[in-house]
Amino acid sequence: MHRFVIHGITRTRKRPSTWVPCEYIFGHKDLKTCKNWFERLMACINNEGNRPKNLMVFVHPLCGKGRGVRNWDTVAPLFDRAKIKTKVIVTERAGHAYDTLASLSDIELKALDGVVAVGGDGLFNEILNGILSSRYKASYPPTPEGFGYFESDENCEEQIRNGLNCSVRTPDSASTTFPGNSSKCDDHEPLLSTSQPTVLEIPSQNPSKEPCTGDQDHLVSFPNDWFRLGIIPSGSTDAIVLSTTGERDPVTSALLIILGRRMSLDIAQVVRWKSSPTAEVLPTVRYAASFAGYGFYGEVIRESENYRWMGPARYDFSGTMVFLKHRSYEAKVAFLEIPNTNSLTASADDVTGAQPLQSRHKKSRKIICRTNCFVCKEASTSGQNSEDEITDSSRKICENSKWVWSEGRFLSVGAAVISCRNERAPDGLVADAHLSDGFLHLLLIRDCPLPLYLWHLTQFTKKGSDPLSFKFVEHHKTPAFTFISSHDESVWNLDGEIFQACEVSVQACRGLVNLFASGPEV
Numbered sequence: 001m002h003r004f005v006i007h008g009i010t011r012t013r014k015r016p017s018t019w020v021p022c023e024y025i026f027g028h029k030d031l032k033t034c035k036n037w038f039e040r041l042m043a044c045i046n047n048e049g050n051r052p053k054n055l056m057v058f059v060h061p062l063c064g065k066g067r068g069v070r071n072w073d074t075v076a077p078l079f080d081r082a083k084i085k086t087k088v089i090v091t092e093r094a095g096h097a098y099d100t101l102a103s104l105s106d107i108e109l110k111a112l113d114g115v116v117a118v119g120g121d122g123l124f125n126e127i128l129n130g131i132l133s134s135r136y137k138a139s140y141p142p143t144p145e146g147f148g149y150f151e152s153d154e155n156c157e158e159q160i161r162n163g164l165n166c167s168v169r170t171p172d173s174a175s176t177t178f179p180g181n182s183s184k185c186d187d188h189e190p191l192l193s194t195s196q197p198t199v200l201e202i203p204s205q206n207p208s209k210e211p212c213t214g215d216q217d218h219l220v221s222f223p224n225d226w227f228r229l230g231i232i233p234s235g236s237t238d239a240i241v242l243s244t245t246g247e248r249d250p251v252t253s254a255l256l257i258i259l260g261r262r263m264s265l266d267i268a269q270v271v272r273w274k275s276s277p278t279a280e281v282l283p284t285v286r287y288a289a290s291f292a293g294y295g296f297y298g299e300v301i302r303e304s305e306n307y308r309w310m311g312p313a314r315y316d317f318s319g320t321m322v323f324l325k326h327r328s329y330e331a332k333v334a335f336l337e338i339p340n341t342n343s344l345t346a347s348a349d350d351v352t353g354a355q356p357l358q359s360r361h362k363k364s365r366k367i368i369c370r371t372n373c374f375v376c377k378e379a380s381t382s383g384q385n386s387e388d389e390i391t392d393s394s395r396k397i398c399e400n401s402k403w404v405w406s407e408g409r410f411l412s413v414g415a416a417v418i419s420c421r422n423e424r425a426p427d428g429l430v431a432d433a434h435l436s437d438g439f440l441h442l443l444l445i446r447d448c449p450l451p452l453y454l455w456h457l458t459q460f461t462k463k464g465s466d467p468l469s470f471k472f473v474e475h476h477k478t479p480a481f482t483f484i485s486s487h488d489e490s491v492w493n494l495d496g497e498i499f500q501a502c503e504v505s506v507q508a509c510r511g512l513v514n515l516f517a518s519g520p521e522v
Contacts, residue, residue: 120235246520
């Protein structure tokens with residue numbers, strides 16, 4: 001009897017989001033028949049255009065107490081079995097992945113079907129910025145009148161007359177940097193000590209020049225349909241993987257990559273105009289895939305640097321220390337209010353009383369993002385597929401919306417791009433945030449008594465709770481917002497990376513990148 005093995009996947013009823021490898025053994029007494037079956041099956045597999053053939057893999061050796069290397073050793077045989085070529089790079093220093101991808105020529109990038117991060121959200125953020133920094137040339141986020149630094153630009157005069165500053169120029173003068181001391185989260189342990197922080201500068205983004213090779217025939221731009229990013233979860237929280245697959249399982253993520261699953265993901269473009277109140281205006285562009293937060297969220301990451309010896313536990317300890325300090329920050333926030341979106345707002349007078357804390361606004365039914373989400377599909381169908389269409393979409397948003405200001409003292413200012421699920425917050429920061437609908441969820445937590453803030457934070461740990469219903473919490477669904485602070489007392493947290501800024505503008509770039517994922521099953 002001649003036999004051959006077919007490798008497949010199976011799922012369990014209890015955990016439908018978990019994919020488990022399985023084997024099916026077939027046999028026949030005739031060898032020629034077995035070979036015929038085998039050749040036909042291989043022909044079918046080779047005809048599946050979605051499956052990747054060439055991948056670049058970055059492995060972080062120290063993330064999650066060394067889980068990066070162990071997890072890659074576990075899933076690497078699956079890629080070999082699927083005949084997928086992988087170029088594996090074990091990172092040796094902070095910014096290694098960023099430096100490699102930013103300097104990669106477009107010819108080299110086009111030879112790849114995607115890039116995979118074996119690490120956490122921080123390593124993925126480094127890869128994301130390395131790819132987009134010199135290849136994505138969309139306009140700056142829209143800003144309210146009086147804020148924009150290019151108000152004399154001819155292209156902006158009409159928007160200014162209408163009370164808006166929708167910059168249509170590409171950020172040629174922007175400085176896109178990735179700090180060499182970006183080891184401010186568990187995913188960026190510095191592996192090579194340096195005498196001083198290193199900043200990796202990316203050349204100015206000029207549409208008339210090919211950023212890597214000078215060959216226009218090989219220009220790579222985003223968004224596009226063929227290039228995808230993947231994550232083998234190995235970090236401390238793995239919020240991006242949990243939000244996009246529903247499971248924090250390396251094997252499941254590897255199988256999603258091997259089978260060529262594809263889904264679009266919104267990305268937040270963060271433009272820092274000033275790093276401090278006295279600093280010169282120098283626009284610096286960064287990208288975030290999951291979250292951008294100021295105040296409490298930034299201080300937790302900054303405080304954790306003092307306790308690196310504790311490992312991932314330092315985040316819990318640092319969070320407690322920052323919580324007990326109970327600091328608030330004076331700031332002004334302007335956001336685009338879009339018709340037909342629900343916002344839960346609170347005034348400063350609402351947060352001191354002991355009356356019931358549920359918002360007076362009627363709750364709307366939450367539509368959770370799942371596999372084959374109709375909200376994301378609807379946005380994708382009516383959305384854009386190129387940089388020009390992203391700019392056109394931004395203009396239309398400006399025309400059909402108005403700026404709303406919110407100012408005062410805030411414990412935190414945050415914007416969730418996705419739900420940001422993690423093991424401590426099973427529903428995430430915003431349970432009904434979608435993966436590709438073109439919106440940010442702006443969370444403004446006003447100053448309030450410490451016990452009420454604790455009550456708010458504990459609601460995140462309970463599945464099915466509503467932590468955003470408190471009166472001192474503002475929740476706005478918006479495509480863009482602007483943040484202004486007259487001090488530099490705190491920092492921004494971009495996917496777990498520290499970003500010093502006192503004036504920023506942020507916008508959601510709908511479906512800017514594709515992931516090897518299909519959305520959570522549950």
